[in-house]
Amino acid sequence: QVQLVESGGGPVQAGGSLRLSCIVSGYTVRSVCVAWFRQAPGKEREGVARINGAGSTAYDDSVLGRFTILHDSAKNTVDLRMNSLQPEDTAMYYCATTGLPSCLGDNPLFYTYWGQGTQVTVSS
Numbered sequence: 001q002v003q004l005v006e007s008g009g010g011p012v013q014a015g016g017s018l019r020l021s022c023i024v025s026g027y028t029v030r031s032v033c034v035a036w037f038r039q040a041p042g043k044e045r046e047g048v049a050r051i052n053g054a055g056s057t058a059y060d061d062s063v064l065g066r067f068t069i070l071h072d073s074a075k076n077t078v079d080l081r082m083n084s085l086q087p088e089d090t091a092m093y094y095c096a097t098t099g100l101p102s103c104l105g106d107n108p109l110f111y112t113y114w115g116q117g118t119q120v121t122v123s124s
Contacts, residue, residue: 002026009118022095047106
């Protein structure tokens with residue numbers, strides 16, 4: 001059974017850092033594409049970062065240079081390190097997988113399995 005569980009969200013002041021973790025069950029993280037998405041109130045869900053089974057990464061322009069997505073094979077997680085957080089980063093953050101080794105893009109429709117989300121709130 002495939003299951004994704006996010007953790008690590010919470011309140012943080014602008015300029016601060018958080019590390020989100022997505023525990024993946026049913027796949028080894030190096031066999032599938034896993035992506036992080038976020039959704040702020042009243043806005044569409046948007047792709048933040050993704051990593052394929054080989055470890056190649058892609059980022060939305062809004063987080064490039066501030067966020068890092070990486071595998072932790074020992075824990076079978078995909079983590080999102082977030083630095084220099086800004087109030088506009090406030091959102092519910094979700095991880096998702098295509099169930100395939102390749103990432104097909106950042107359209108949420110490509111992703112079959114989703115976690116329940118973890119809230120990130122950045123105050124100014």
